[in-house]
Amino acid sequence: MIRFDHITKQYPGTTRPALNSIDVEILRGEFVFLVGASGSGKSSCLRLMLKEEKPTSGSIHVLGQNLRSISNRKVPYFRRNLGVVFQDFRLLPNKTVYDNVAFSLQVIGKSRGFIQEAVPDTLQMVGLAEKSHRFPHELSGGEQQRVAIARAIVNKPQILLADEPTGNLDPTTSAGIMSLLASINAAGTTVVMATHEAGIVDKMKRRVIELSGGQIVRDERQGGYATTAINTIVSAADAAASATALANGGLAPVVVSAAIAQAASEALTYPSIPIPVAVPAAAPAEAPAAASWAENMAAEQAQQAELAQAQHELQARAEAQALAEAQAQAEAQAQAEALAHAQSLAQQAQALQVQAQAAALAAVAAQAQLSKPAQQPVPAAAADVPSAEPTLPDESGRSMTRPAFPVTQHEVTEQLTLAEKLGLRAPGASPDQTGEQIVGPTR
Ligand SMILES: Nc1ncnc2c1ncn2[C@@H]1O[C@H](COP(=O)(O)OP(=O)(O)OP(=O)(O)O)[C@@H](O)[C@H]1O
Numbered sequence: 001m002i003r004f005d006h007i008t009k010q011y012p013g014t015t016r017p018a019l020n021s022i023d024v025e026i027l028r029g030e031f032v033f034l035v036g037a038s039g040s041g042k043s044s045c046l047r048l049m050l051k052e053e054k055p056t057s058g059s060i061h062v063l064g065q066n067l068r069s070i071s072n073r074k075v076p077y078f079r080r081n082l083g084v085v086f087q088d089f090r091l092l093p094n095k096t097v098y099d100n101v102a103f104s105l106q107v108i109g110k111s112r113g114f115i116q117e118a119v120p121d122t123l124q125m126v127g128l129a130e131k132s133h134r135f136p137h138e139l140s141g142g143e144q145q146r147v148a149i150a151r152a153i154v155n156k157p158q159i160l161l162a163d164e165p166t167g168n169l170d171p172t173t174s175a176g177i178m179s180l181l182a183s184i185n186a187a188g189t190t191v192v193m194a195t196h197e198a199g200i201v202d203k204m205k206r207r208v209i210e211l212s213g214g215q216i217v218r219d220e221r222q223g224g225y226a227t228t229a230i231n232t233i234v235s236a237a238d239a240a241a242s243a244t245a246l247a248n249g250g251l252a253p254v255v256v257s258a259a260i261a262q263a264a265s266e267a268l269t270y271p272s273i274p275i276p277v278a279v280p281a282a283a284p285a286e287a288p289a290a291a292s293w294a295e296n297m298a299a300e301q302a303q304q305a306e307l308a309q310a311q312h313e314l315q316a317r318a319e320a321q322a323l324a325e326a327q328a329q330a331e332a333q334a335q336a337e338a339l340a341h342a343q344s345l346a347q348q349a350q351a352l353q354v355q356a357q358a359a360a361l362a363a364v365a366a367q368a369q370l371s372k373p374a375q376q377p378v379p380a381a382a383a384d385v386p387s388a389e390p391t392l393p394d395e396s397g398r399s400m401t402r403p404a405f406p407v408t409q410h411e412v413t414e415q416l417t418l419a420e421k422l423g424l425r426a427p428g429a430s431p432d433q434t435g436e437q438i439v440g441p442t443r
Helices: 042-049 072-079 097-106 112-125 141-153 171-186 198-204 236-247 258-267 293-370 418-422
Strands: 002-009 019-026 031-036 057-062 082-086 159-163 190-194 207-212 215-220 391-393 399-401
Touching: 002 042, 019 042, 019 215, 031 042, 031 171, 031 198, 042 057, 042 159, 042 190, 082 141, 097 112, 097 141, 112 141, 141 171, 159 171, 171 190, 171 198
Parallel strands: 031 190, 031 207, 082 159, 159 190
Antiparallel strands: 002 019, 002 057, 207 215, 391 399
């Protein structure tokens, strides 16, 4: 079902390979634990099985297909046969339990009728039928992982890959999840699970493949977590023999490499005896393909990108609106200030006008004072002040207009001759050239 032949995987920029010449085969219907220290290569194995990564050398067969021969275009279709579960659940937060599970079917184009039948069945299986309308944040961690498992198996994949599925859960909840995975396996799905949980591995007593430094250091049937002995090495050829045996309907023999069989025999916790391997009935031809995790994730990422874009646009719109409002407010304030300024100027102008009028009146009054008998002194300050032509009341109360001329001292002190004063000569007429005073009526 899954076969690694001399697989080496070295990531770019690293000096040591993450996986170093791995040979292993996992048979149909097996439940296999991948164990090992952090960095030993467990997740790399799962990613290679999914064709998320390509091996540096060697070949991988999954479901009878050489992964190297699957074009990128066909990878999504290949992945429909695999379900994937992760430690951090990776549910769509804005979708209900039902919609999270249904979504993986929608993205691969399943009919509404199929979805309406498959989703409730699967939720029933994982014990969440009653909570199908809840959102992920309304569920416990264990319940969220059940949703993730439901999503991974709703299309009945032949292989379920689980990377630390109980890593975020307490022991009791983990036990429930393991029980669920065991029942899924019992129904015929091959399960490969990477884990650090010794208690789970010890209790389940399934096949254990231990990695260390990118190499398989243990491959044990019905193994425990803590066993460090290398008791069984299953080579590709050995596995092929096992597969043949299975295909013939027999039990899968564990073929022990002769070189290590003796050394291992003393340390075996679980004897390497042939064990029955559940071989599921072949899936019906019309059985629906499973939604791949990669597709789900791609769709999820696209949706999240869409959400982020929408949020970005909303924020930009809100900012633009706030800016427009601030501008409008600033303009209104500027207008109000301009208006207030204009009013202030108008008031000042009015005050100045009043002052000017008062000054003009004062000037006129001063001139009126000056126009009285010439002997009266004229205030020096008013002497040079020109003025408009004010209208003043005369003695009879009628208005009269008087041109406003500068008043000079000369005019004030002007002396009439005696003849002029007596009316014997017109003011300004020349006296007689003879020097005689001519007495007579004026002309
Ligand atoms: N994309 C990558 N680029 C470079 N190195 C990587 C990459 N992915 C994994 N590695 C390295 O490959 C090695 C194996 O990593 P891997 O994730 O497979 O280990 P693991 O056993 O799953 O670890 P853990 O239990 O911590 O998840 C590690 O040394 C890791 O640093």
